[in-house]
Amino acid sequence: MRAVQFTEYGPPSVVHVAEVEAPHAGPNEIRVTVRASGISPGETYVRSGRMRDVVPANFPWLTGFDAAGVVDEVGAGVTGVAVGDEVFGMTTAATRGANADFAVLTAWAPKPAAWSWEEAGGAAGSVETATRVLDRLAVGAGHTVLIQGAAGGVGTVAVQLAVARGATVIGTASTNNHDFLRSLGARPTTYGAGLVERIRALAPSGVDAVFDCAGGALPDLVTIAGDPARVVTIAPDFTAAEHRVHISHSAPAEETGAAMGAADRLAVHGLTTAVTLASEGRLRVPVAATFPLAEAAAAHELSETRHARGKIVLVH
Numbered sequence: 001m002r003a004v005q006f007t008e009y010g011p012p013s014v015v016h017v018a019e020v021e022a023p024h025a026g027p028n029e030i031r032v033t034v035r036a037s038g039i040s041p042g043e044t045y046v047r048s049g050r051m052r053d054v055v056p057a058n059f060p061w062l063t064g065f066d067a068a069g070v071v072d073e074v075g076a077g078v079t080g081v082a083v084g085d086e087v088f089g090m091t092t093a094a095t096r097g098a099n100a101d102f103a104v105l106t107a108w109a110p111k112p113a114a115w116s117w118e119e120a121g122g123a124a125g126s127v128e129t130a131t132r133v134l135d136r137l138a139v140g141a142g143h144t145v146l147i148q149g150a151a152g153g154v155g156t157v158a159v160q161l162a163v164a165r166g167a168t169v170i171g172t173a174s175t176n177n178h179d180f181l182r183s184l185g186a187r188p189t190t191y192g193a194g195l196v197e198r199i200r201a202l203a204p205s206g207v208d209a210v211f212d213c214a215g216g217a218l219p220d221l222v223t224i225a226g227d228p229a230r231v232v233t234i235a236p237d238f239t240a241a242e243h244r245v246h247i248s249h250s251a252p253a254e255e256t257g258a259a260m261g262a263a264d265r266l267a268v269h270g271l272t273t274a275v276t277l278a279s280e281g282r283l284r285v286p287v288a289a290t291f292p293l294a295e296a297a298a299a300h301e302l303s304e305t306r307h308a309r310g311k312i313v314l315v316h
C-alpha cells in the first residue's frame, strides 16, 4: 500500500510516498480504507530535526495520527462496528501511519453524516486533544476560557467544544482570522505584546482556564490565569516546567524522555461527544486546505507556516 513517510531529518521535501506492507487490525483495533487523513504539525517538528533531542525519530517515520474511512478489518474483541461502516478515528502516537491507503485505528466513532470525508479525516486528533485539555482544566458552564492559538487545527475544535460546555471563550489569532473565530463562537483578540491588558479588558473578572495551542507566551498566560495550574499547553514549549505549566501529550515515554513530562490518558470519549455535537450542528472541523496523498510534502510546507486556518488534510 502507499504510505507517507520520511526516512531522514530535513525540509518538507524529505516527505514522500512509499510502498510499504499494509498493517492489520490486532485485538481491539480496526483497519480502515482511508478516505482522508490529517497532517500533524508536531510531525513537521520531528521531521525538521529540531526536536531530535526530545523526540528522536525512528526511521522510517510513517506519518499521520487521524483518519476517516471505511472499515475493512475488525480485530478480536471489537464490538459495535462492522466491515463497511464509515468511521473516523485515530492511531496511537507510537504507531502512527494514518497518512496511508490503510490505517489501523485504536479509537474511533461513526463518521457524522454532517461532516465531509475531509472534515472527518482531520477530526480525531483535534477532538481528542481538545477534550483531554478541557477535561484537565475542568472547563464547564459559566467559565471563561482563553484559547491561545485558536484558529489552528486544535484551537478551532477547542473553541467549539468549550462553547458547547457552556463556557465563554476568548480566542487569540491574527486579525484576519477574527471574524472566523467569531463564527465559531469565540471573542477574538490578537496574541503578542499587550495580551495581558487585552484579556483584562475583555474579561475584567478574570479567566478560569488557559488552553495554550501555540507556545512561546507562558509567562503572560500564567499571569492571565493567576495560577500555573490553570494553564495547560499542548505546544512543545520546553519552558513549561520552569513556569510550572503542564504539557499535555500522549507520546510514549521512550519517544519523549523527561523533557515533556508524563503522558496524559487519551480522552477518546471526546469522539463520541463530537458525533453528538456534529449531529446537532454544533461542531465543524474547519479544513484549511486539502492535498492529494502524493503531495504530502506540500502539506508539510503549509503546516510549517503556522498560519493554517483549521486542519490540513490529505485526500486519498
Ligand SMILES: NC(=O)c1ccc[n+]([C@@H]2O[C@H](COP(=O)([O-])OP(=O)(O)OC[C@H]3O[C@@H](n4cnc5c(N)ncnc54)[C@H](OP(=O)(O)O)[C@@H]3O)[C@@H](O)[C@H]2O)c1
Pocket: 040, 041, 042, 043, 125, 129, 148, 149, 150, 151, 152, 153, 154, 155, 172, 173, 174, 175, 177, 191, 192, 213, 214, 215, 216, 233, 234, 235, 236, 248, 249, 250, 303, 306, 307, 308, 309, 310, 311
Ligand atoms: N500535545 C498534544 O497532544 C498535541 C496534539 C495536537 C497538536 N499539538 C501541538 O499543538 C500545537 C497546535 O496544533 P494545531 O494543530 O492547532 O497547529 P496549527 O493548526 O499549525 O496552528 C496554526 C495556528 O497557530 C496560530 N499561531 C501561529 N503563531 C502563533 C502565536 N505565536 N501565538 C498564537 N497563535 C499562533 C495561527 O494563527 P494566525 O494564523 O491567526 O496567526 C494558526 O491559526 C502544535 O505545536 C502541535 O504540534 C500537540
